[in-house]
Amino acid sequence: MQTADIRRRWLEFFGDRGHTVVPSASLVSDDPSLLFTVAGMVPFIPYLSGLVPPPFPRATSVQKCIRTNDIEEVGKTPRHGTFFQMNGNFSFGDYFKEQAIAYAWELLTSPETDGGLAFDPSDLWVTVYKDDDEAIRYWKRIAGLPDERIQRLDKDTNYWSTGQPGPAGPCSEIFFDRGPAYGADGGPATDDDRYVEIWNLVFMQYQIQNVRSKYDFEIVGELPNKNIDTGMGLERVAFLKQGVDNMYEIDQVRPVLDRASELSGRKYGAVHDDDVRMRVIADHVRSSLMLMSDGVQPSNEGRGYILRRLLRRTVRAMRLLGVDAPTFPELFPASRDAMQDAYPEVAEGYDRIARLAYAEEETFLRTLAQGTIILDVAVERAKQDGAPQIGGDTAFLLHDTFGFPIDLTLEMADEAGVQVDRTAFDRLMADQRQRAKADAKSKKTALADLSVYSAFRAQCETTFLGYDALEAQSRILGIIKDGASVDRAAAGDIVEVILGETSLYAESGGQDADQGSIIGNGFDLEVLDVQRPVAGLWSHKAQVRTGEVAVGDAATTIVDADYRRGATQAHSATHLVNAALRDILGPEALQAGSYNKAGYMRLDFSWSQPISPTTRSEIEDVVNTAIRSDLPVSTRVLPLAEAKSLGAQALFGEKYGAEVRMVDIGGPWSRELCGGTHVASSAQVGLVNLVGEQSVGSTNRRVEALVGIEGFRDLAAERAIVSQLSAALKAPRSDLPLRVTGLLDDLKAAQKRIAEFESASLQQRIPTIVRNVDASGPVSVVVEQVEGIRSADDLRTLVTGVRGALGTDPAVVALGAIVNEKPVVIVATNDGARRAGFQAGPLAKEAATILGGGGGGKPDLAQGGGVDAPALPQALRGIADRVRG
Numbered sequence: 001m002q003t004a005d006i007r008r009r010w011l012e013f014f015g016d017r018g019h020t021v022v023p024s025a026s027l028v029s030d031d032p033s034l035l036f037t038v039a040g041m042v043p044f045i046p047y048l049s050g051l052v053p054p055p056f057p058r059a060t061s062v063q064k065c066i067r068t069n070d071i072e073e074v075g076k077t078p079r080h081g082t083f084f085q086m087n088g089n090f091s092f093g094d095y096f097k098e099q100a101i102a103y104a105w106e107l108l109t110s111p112e113t114d115g116g117l118a119f120d121p122s123d124l125w126v127t128v129y130k131d132d133d134e135a136i137r138y139w140k141r142i143a144g145l146p147d148e149r150i151q152r153l154d155k156d157t158n159y160w161s162t163g164q165p166g167p168a169g170p171c172s173e174i175f176f177d178r179g180p181a182y183g184a185d186g187g188p189a190t191d192d193d194r195y196v197e198i199w200n201l202v203f204m205q206y207q208i209q210n211v212r213s214k215y216d217f218e219i220v221g222e223l224p225n226k227n228i229d230t231g232m233g234l235e236r237v238a239f240l241k242q243g244v245d246n247m248y249e250i251d252q253v254r255p256v257l258d259r260a261s262e263l264s265g266r267k268y269g270a271v272h273d274d275d276v277r278m279r280v281i282a283d284h285v286r287s288s289l290m291l292m293s294d295g296v297q298p299s300n301e302g303r304g305y306i307l308r309r310l311l312r313r314t315v316r317a318m319r320l321l322g323v324d325a326p327t328f329p330e331l332f333p334a335s336r337d338a339m340q341d342a343y344p345e346v347a348e349g350y351d352r353i354a355r356l357a358y359a360e361e362e363t364f365l366r367t368l369a370q371g372t373i374i375l376d377v378a379v380e381r382a383k384q385d386g387a388p389q390i391g392g393d394t395a396f397l398l399h400d401t402f403g404f405p406i407d408l409t410l411e412m413a414d415e416a417g418v419q420v421d422r423t424a425f426d427r428l429m430a431d432q433r434q435r436a437k438a439d440a441k442s443k444k445t446a447l448a449d450l451s452v453y454s455a456f457r458a459q460c461e462t463t464f465l466g467y468d469a470l471e472a473q474s475r476i477l478g479i480i481k482d483g484a485s486v487d488r489a490a491a492g493d494i495v496e497v498i499l500g501e502t503s504l505y506a507e508s509g510g511q512d513a514d515q516g517s518i519i520g521n522g523f524d525l526e527v528l529d530v531q532r533p534v535a536g537l538w539s540h541k542a543q544v545r546t547g548e549v550a551v552g553d554a555a556t557t558i559v560d561a562d563y564r565r566g567a568t569q570a571h572s573a574t575h576l577v578n579a580a581l582r583d584i585l586g587p588e589a590l591q592a593g594s595y596n597k598a599g600y601m602r603l604d605f606s607w608s609q610p611i612s613p614t615t616r617s618e619i620e621d622v623v624n625t626a627i628r629s630d631l632p633v634s635t636r637v638l639p640l641a642e643a644k645s646l647g648a649q650a651l652f653g654e655k656y657g658a659e660v661r662m663v664d665i666g667g668p669w670s671r672e673l674c675g676g677t678h679v680a681s682s683a684q685v686g687l688v689n690l691v692g693e694q695s696v697g698s699t700n701r702r703v704e705a706l707v708g709i710e711g712f713r714d715l716a717a718e719r720a721i722v723s724q725l726s727a728a729l730k731a732p733r734s735d736l737p738l739r740v741t742g743l744l745d746d747l748k749a750a751q752k753r754i755a756e757f758e759s760a761s762l763q764q765r766i767p768t769i770v771r772n773v774d775a776s777g778p779v780s781v782v783v784e785q786v787e788g789i790r791s792a793d794d795l796r797t798l799v800t801g802v803r804g805a806l807g808t809d810p811a812v813v814a815l816g817a818i819v820n821e822k823p824v825v826i827v828a829t830n831d832g833a834r835r836a837g838f839q840a841g842p843l844a845k846e847a848a849t850i851l852g853g854g855g856g857g858k859p860d861l862a863q864g865g866g867v868d869a870p871a872l873p874q875a876l877r878g879i880a881d882r883v884r885g
């Protein structure tokens, strides 16, 4: 029975019995207390707990789940998978214990031809919560189970909750007996490998609180309804029905295991440790694939960290199987092919998944090799010292420099039989966090000590009027000079001014501060910067241009309208680019930060690959189409929860108050929480011209754009260049690329021909030089300074050519030339000359000494050079003299 078949039977069985078939929810749970969907009931928690009226009285689903608390067990037991699917049937105050037991028994034991799962009743056992006599009665009556196959167990196994405050209840579990070959007699209470749990029926009727552990909590009351929540492990039933020994060998998982076996050349079933590794790989690849298809990306915290850990454990398991090369491009498609029928999102998102997964593998492979050496050395040292521990500093180094998650270090050390000083590691991590914090702080407070602002804030608050007006009437509430509160400031002073009302935007949310001025009776201040050092207080850094200003004076803030128009366009452009990125790259292209000011914007977002020029153009096209469509822009202040339910994008890690400002461009197309200033309709942005794309860190990319008139000016400048080129090359604009490529090709061909001519002309010089040979001694010698040589290479060609032309009689050739204004000598000897005791190296060296430099080479060919060009004839003579004796 294929996994898909079991799944179909399940949904049909309960569908036919009045259950609404609900599709699987995402692995990323909506419930903030849960990192992942850990059970089929998670999406139904609001109904089970009675917080929200259920839209249907009964439901059924096959839910994707992730549990990683038993990650170390994966591959070692037959049934621990980090990803698994839970078949569930749910009743929200409709049927209860008796009906739930009846349904379970019917589905399990009906023949296949009737849509059942055809288990032999004599193979099935059940457990019940210790005092649940009612359940025991039903099991006897409905299933006819004898007393000895019903076991009473305690809270640790037979009371179920998510481990968080919420709905819970006693449960009854159904087990399949694999037979004596798999373990001891005695039922599920004795051996959970032989007796495999396949189905858990939870009689969910209580509310729990003060959850200290899965088994230690307080029952604080009854739920409004008596509910049913059941869960059958789809993979477990599949492995029992497919006649294989564990969940890693079922049709949905096995293909990856086989691929790992092929890639490593190791046979599955031969060596126990290898088998475990292959099973780990099969499990983790599938889990990673499913997580990524639900939008999780590798990172260093939360869900992303768990994904990263799964990916890295996979890489490591492949290495332990002897494969050092990347394997994800082989393993992931195998898993995709096995999963895509049940989960189309896997195929739809595969390009993105592949990009992320393959990049993660490559990065980790690079560091793994280096990190492993460091760990090995530390392990050896620990063993030699007789110390059972690796220092926390090594674990920290591995984490900080090599990206080893601490769990990986712990595991690898454990395999090598040593401990890790976890306390020291944690301390180093805490120190690092502290340093980072201090660092961030010291960078921020270029402003004065915060206490002076806090003192003002205790007495007053600044109201920002600048969304609607460029000018605001106010009064000077405070002046700060060199960090201290003062009464007045005179022309030339640079001070910070505190006002009760302002139209000047303070830098925040990525938008730079407004430019403008503050004027009053007899004074005029130029605004240099505007910040919000503490919430609710604007500090206007300004230079007094004329007059004198004092606390208590009436003042008007005036925003530079041109600047503000530009800033507003740039901020709205940032939202447009953000929306376009999501359109084109997908929701995982999450904004990580931004900066904008008049004429310019940049946006950082999580993405690990370069953006191709084509994609860049697409983004630009979407943005400029949105501008052209003149989309309405609206802002609204509303409760945070409501904004989130409307799908407003919040910046990850940003703190928001209970009330937030939501900015829409084109309705929900671009919907962000934002306090910035924006255009009234998208057409006012004018133009967005993407000018750059680069990486910032390993997980983020940055796009930069010129906005409005600046965008136009940049394009105009580009056009001017193109026109010049067009005129110079006498080609229309559209022909330029072809023309330039053609020219480059011609140039290359011409250079090649020149090189051929030069080589030929060098060859032609050889006979002339050979004619000057002095053959009077036992070793002939040619020494000459040659003109018109462009490189030492050419000189070498000439020297070896002359040596060749001289034949086999003992001969030394030494030619000198001035190359790039420096003297060079190259000496060549033939066999005969070397037998007579002349080596090229020492001769070249001697000449080089005269030239004020150095030299050397092989006995048959050597080069010398120096700085003293006029000494070249002398250096060459020296060689001739030495050879002649």
Ligand code: SER
Pocket: 038, 039, 040, 041, 088, 160, 200, 201, 202, 229, 230, 231, 232
């Ligand atoms: N919630 C229970 C479990 O996960 C039954 O669905 O086991």
